Amino acid sequence: MALTDTRPETGTDASAVAPSVVPSPLTIFGTGDHKAVGTFYVLAALVFGIAGWVAASLSLGHEVGSNPFLSGSTAMQLGQTSNLGLILLVIVPLFLGLGTYIVPLQVGASTVAFPRAAAAAMWTWLLSSGVFIVASFIDGGFGGSREKSVSLTLMALGGLIIALLLGTVCVLTTAVTLRTPGMTLDRVPMFTFSMLVGGAIWLLTLPVLLANLLLIWVDHRYNGGTTFGAGAIQFEQVSWITHEPQIYAFLIPGLGIVADVIATLTGARLGQRNILLLAIGAFGVLSVGAWAQPAIYPSASDDLLWQAMGILMLLPVLLLFGGVAKAFKDGKPSLKSPLGLAVASLLLTLLAVLAGALLAITPLELRASELFATGQFVLAIAAALSAAAAGIGYWGPKMTGGHSADGLGKLNVLVLLGGGALGGLSLCVVGFSHRFTGLDGAHDALVGVSSIGCLLLALGGALALLGLLSGARKGAPEAAADAWGTGQTLEWACPSPPPTGNFGDLAVVRSPEPLLDEEA
C-alpha cells in the first residue's frame, strides 16, 4: 500500500459512531480523517491570525508619533512577517482547512483524496509555521542581521509553501475525481467550485514564490547575499503576493463561501448560477500575479495588462453582488450571524477591488505611496477573514455537532466589518496625501486608526475561534443533519458531525441543489 493510499480500516461505514469533535492527541497525531485534519487547520490558523493582526497593528502603531517604540529594522521585519504570515499562516490554511473538511462532504465523497498526504501536509505546515515564527523573532525576518536565522526563515517558508501545495492537491483531486454520480462540475456547490478555481491559481502561483525563496536562500547561503539574497531586496522579491493582482487569489474561496451561505440562509436557489460560476472563474484568472514581480519587472504596474486586470476585477465582483441581491429578493433571509459575516465579506471585497481599480489608474499616482497598497492589502485580507468566519459559523454546527453562540457571531460582524474598514480605508486615505496637502497633518491619526482596525481584526479572529469552540461545548444545542433547516447541498445530508465514511448511499444528483430536489 502506497503512502498516498487510504488505510483499509478507514473505508466507508456510515453506521460507525461519529468521532469526537475535539479528538484525543493520539487520534489527531495519527489520523488521516479529513474532518480532524480540516478542524486542526482551522483552529491553528485562527490562533496564528490573532497573532498576525496584533503584529500588523504593532508595526503600524510604531509609525505613530515621534517616539517609535520599535527599532526601524524590527518594525520593518514585523510588518513584512505579518503580511506574509497573514496569507500563508492564516488565510490560505483557513480556506484549505475548510476545504479539507467540507469539499468531500459537498461532493458526496467518503474521504478526501490522499488522506495521509493531507495529514502530512497539515503537520508539515504547522511545523514550518512554528519554525517561521520562531526564526522571525530571532532577527531572522527578511533583511535580518542573523544569517542563520534568515536561512531558517527562508527554509520554513519553503516548507510551508510545499505543505500548502500538497494540501491543495488533495482538495482539488477530491473535487475532480470523487464527486458523487450526477454531480457534474457545473453542479458542484459554490464553495467547492471556488476552491477548485482558487486552488488551481495557488498551484500555478505559489510555486513561483517558492522559486523566489530558493534563489534568495541560495544567494544568501552560498554567495554572501550579494544578488537575490541582499538584505535590502529580499522582501521586495516576494512582495508580489501581498499586492494586486495576486492578493485577490487568496479571496477566491471566500466568494464561494459567501454564495453558499447566502443561498442557504435566504432559502433561495442562486439565480443565474452559471454566470456566478463564470464570475468566480474570471476572478481567478484576473488574480494571477506571479508575472508582476517588481524586483524582476520593475515597470509591471505601468503595463496595460496589470492596469486592465485591476480595473476589470470589478466586473466579477459586481456580478456576484447581483446574484446575491437576487437571492435576497427571492428568498426569506434568516438573520443569522453567518449571513451577516458573508455580507460583510462581500462589502470588504468590493472595497478592496475598488481600491485596486483606483490603484490601477495611473493619473491618480497612488502607486507613489506604499500606504495605499497596504490599505488595499488590509481590506482584502479582512474580506477573506470575514468569509472564513462566515464559513466557520455556517459549517460550525456540522463540524462540532452543536450550534454556536449566535450572539458572538453577530458581534463579530461589527468587529470584522469595522476592523477591515478602519484598518484598510484609513491607509487608503493616507495614500492620497501627496495630492491633498491637508492630509499630511492627519497622517499619524489615520495610521493610528488603521492600527486600531488591525487590533479589531485580531479580535474578530478570536471571536470566530470562540464561536467554533462554543458549538463544541457541553450543553450546546444539538445540531441536526441539516443544521439550518434550509440546506441545499450534500454536506447537510450527513449527520452532524459526520461519521467515518460520511454518507450512506446517495441518490444521483440532478441539480446544484440536491436537497431541494429531494424535498420537492
Add this chain to the structure above:
Amino acid sequence: MTAHVLPPAPAVQRPRVLVVGTAFAAAASFMVFVGLIGIYLAARADVIASGTAWLPKGVSIPLQQPNTMFITLIMSVFTMQWAVAAIAKNDRVNAYLAMGLTLMLGIATIVMTTYLWYLMELDIASGIQGVLIYTITGAHIVMLVVAMIFVALMGLRALGGLPPLLFFGTRWLPSMP
C-alpha cells in the same frame, strides 16, 4: 430535524485519483521551474543588455552532458511506463526490472549533472550567473531524488510482498468502485 435519507446511487466510473493528483502535483513542480527559468531569462537579458557577456570569463557550458541527461531522462519515461504497465498486470519480475532501470537512469542523470558542474568551472559565488545556474540545476536534482525515493519505496513494497496493484493503484480508496 432528521437527516435526509436518499435512495442509493448506481456505481460510477470516476477519473483515476492518482493520475489527477499526479497531474496537479506535476503542474505545481512545473511552475517552480517556470518561475526559476523566467527569472534566469530576465537576469540574462539585463546582463546582455548592459553590454557584457552572460557567462563570466573562462566559464563555458558544454552541450554534450546536458544532451546526454536529456536523452537519459526521456529513456526513464519509457522505463517508468514499463513499470506501471507491469504493475497493472501484477507482473512482479518486469516491475522490479523496470523500476531498477528507472533508478539507474536517475542516478546516471545525477552523475552527469555533477560532471557538468565540474566541467563548467563556475563558482557559485561568482555572481548572479552562478546562483541562478546552480539553483535551477540543484532544484532539478532535488526533484529527481524525490521521484527516485518514490520509485524505491514502490520497489521495497514489492519486495516486501504486497501485490503490485495494491502499492500503486487506488484499490484501498473506499469510494472507488
